[in-house]
Amino acid sequence: MTTLLGRLGTPRPRPRPLAPPSAAPRRDRPRSRPRSRSRLRAWAELLRVSATLTVPGDTLTGAATLGLRPNRGTALALGASLCLYEAGMALNDWADRAEDTAERPHRPIPSGRITPTAALTAATALTAAGLTLASRAGRPALTLATALAATVWAYDLHLKHTRAGPAAMATARTLDLLLGATATATATATTAHRTAPAPTTPTTTATPLPAPARHPALTAATTALPAALTLGTHTYATTALSRHETHGGSTSAPLTALATTLTLATHTTLRPHPTGPPQPAHRLLRTALATTYTRTTATPSLHAALNPSPPLTQRAVGAGIRAMIPLQATLAARNHTTTGTLTALTLMGLAPLARALSRKVSPT
Numbered sequence: 297m298t299t300l301l302g303r304l305g306t307p308r309p310r311p312r313p314l315a316p317p318s319a320a321p322r323r324d325r326p327r328s329r330p331r332s333r334s335r336l337r338a339w340a341e342l343l344r345v346s347a348t349l350t351v352p353g354d355t356l357t358g359a360a361t362l363g364l365r366p367n368r369g370t371a372l373a374l375g376a377s378l379c380l381y382e383a384g385m386a387l388n389d390w391a392d393r394a395e396d397t398a399e400r401p402h403r404p405i406p407s408g409r410i411t412p413t414a415a416l417t418a419a420t421a422l423t424a425a426g427l428t429l430a431s432r433a434g435r436p437a438l439t440l441a442t443a444l445a446a447t448v449w450a451y452d453l454h455l456k457h458t459r460a461g462p463a464a465m466a467t468a469r470t471l472d473l474l475l476g477a478t479a480t481a482t483a484t485a486t487t488a489h490r491t492a493p494a495p496t497t498p499t500t501t502a503t504p505l506p507a508p509a510r511h512p513a514l515t516a517a518t519t520a521l522p523a524a525l526t527l528g529t530h531t532y533a534t535t536a537l538s539r540h541e542t543h544g545g546s547t548s549a550p551l552t553a554l555a556t557t558l559t560l561a562t563h564t565t566l567r568p569h570p571t572g573p574p575q576p577a578h579r580l581l582r583t584a585l586a587t588t589y590t591r592t593t594a595t596p597s598l599h600a601a602l603n604p605s606p607p608l609t610q611r612a613v614g615a616g617i618r619a620m621i622p623l624q625a626t627l628a629a630r631n632h633t634t635t636g637t638l639t640a641l642t643l644m645g646l647a648p649l650a651r652a653l654s655r656k657v658s659p660t
Contacts, residue, residue, distance in 0.1 A: 337657075338409035342418075343385045344660075346653035347617050349646045351381045353624030354469065354527070358476030360628035360639040361520045369483025372433035373476045376441050379426030384448040384468075387419035391452045399542050423449070433479040434486075436513030440478060444471040462535040470528035474517050477524075481516030523627040530560055530623055534616035537597075541610045541660060550600035550612050557593050557619070561586040564626045578632045585629060585640060588647075589622035610660055617659045621647045 355374040359366050389396065389405050390412055397406040404410040423445050430441030451464040533556035540546040565586040593615045600612040625640035 334409065338404040338407075340657050342389055342404045342410055342415060343382045344657065346650060346657045347385075347659035348378065348381065349650040349653070350617060350620040350624075351377050351472070352646070353621055353628075353643045354472040355476030355479075356639050356643065357523060357527075357624045357628045358473045358478075358516075358520050359480040360633075360636040361523045361631060362477055362481060362516055363631050363633045363635055364480050364484055365635055367480060367483045367487070369433045369437065369479035369481075370476060372429050373437060373479035376426040376429040376433070376437070377444075377472050377475060379422045379429065380441065380445055380448060381472075383419045383422035383426065383445070384452060386415045386422065387449065387452040388456075390415040390419060391456070430475070430479075434482040434513070436482055436517075437475055437479040440471055440475040444468055444475065447471065461539065462532045465535040466528035466532035469531040470524040473524040473527055474520055477516040477520035478513040481512040485512035523630070526560055526564065526627060527620070527623065529556060530616070530620065533557075534613060534619075537600075537609065537616060538613045538660065540604070541613050542606060544604045544606040544609050546609070547601050547604050550597040550604065550609070553612065553616060554594055554597040554601065557590055557597065560623065561590045561626075564589075564623075564630065575632065578629065578637070581637065581640065582626060582629050585622055585626040585644070588644075589619055589626055592622060593619040610658075613660050614654055614658065618647070618650050618654065621650060 352374055355370060355377055356366065358373075359370050389403060393405045393412055393415075396403045401407060405412055405415060427438065427441055427445060431438045447464055447468045451461060451468065455461050455464045533553040537546075537549045537553045540549050565582055593612070596608070596612040596615040600608045621643055625643040628636045628643065629640040630636065
């Protein structure tokens with residue numbers, strides 16, 4: 297009885313309150329950080345961020361061919377180029393989603409990591425952003441950016457699987473360099489017009505401006521056209537080679553890319569610039585840059601020609617994409633100016649980063 301009373305009189309321990317859902321053990325919480333990283337990697341693969349580093353060279357080389365320093369127009373053109381380039385990457389995977397399901401199921405859309413709607417929305421938004429930035433750089437820049445956007449969309453939606461595919465990609469790169477040149481020249485002319493001193497004596501008739509001042513964009517495009525065509529020729533050969541990266545089997549495509557590389561390297565090194573013969577230091581720099589350009593793409597192209605398997609062909613295509621950076625640097629250094637030299641050295645600083653990113657995210 298005493299024992300029973302003692303038990304009845306002893307207070308029972310209070311039950312421990314249940315932990316609220318928010319205080320669940322850490323191991324039971326959803327791991328949002330790995331999911332975020334996986335999503336970021338999926339978008340990096342879709343947009344091919346390792347190849348994006350070849351885009352600034354188009355704009356900066358366009359400005360360097362004119363001997364002009366980068367300015368507000370250069371920055372706007374660079375932003376427009378990046379947006380339109382990434383729009384093309386997103387649209388490319390959206391258009392190839394059925395083909396990638398059978399041949400490259402690891403791509404972001406076939407694997408389900410990114411939905412087709414998200415990719416198409418991104419392509420549309422990036423295109424609109426690129427055109428908006430170009431419009432801030434002036435009407436000539438907007439005209440070139442519109443032509444560039446139309447070329448990109450036409451290539452991804454139709455021309456890619458036709459014989460006109462390589463020519464379309466070459467046109468896009470050509471327009472991109474001209475975009476940087478015209479935007480830079482327009483901004484320079486606008487600044488010069490605003491800062492020009494007002495006439496001290498009244499005049500009855502206005503003195504007409506010289507042709508370069510009245511049409512800076514047209515003059516800039518004409519001056520930068522040889523460099524733009526050189527870059528477009530390299531793009532044509534690389535795109536023609538990329539058409540065989542899935543199945544391989546082509547020997548002529550890598551041999552053509554190799555011959556194009558050697559021809560362009562010789563052209564950019566030996567042909568004198570209209571400004572006159574270069575100084576020994578400038579000649580040495582151009583030779584070193586052209587040699588780097590040749591070494592970047594020549595060996596992979598030769599390997600793909602000897603053994604045209606898909607892996608070696610893909611490696612040659614990736615090398616051709618990365619080789620655009622030393623080619624752009626060579627073209628920027630051709631005008632023998634301090635601006636061209638600094639632009640060339642700046643672009644070559646992107647080459648190691650592009651190589652490191654290509655090992656993590658394929659540029660093809």
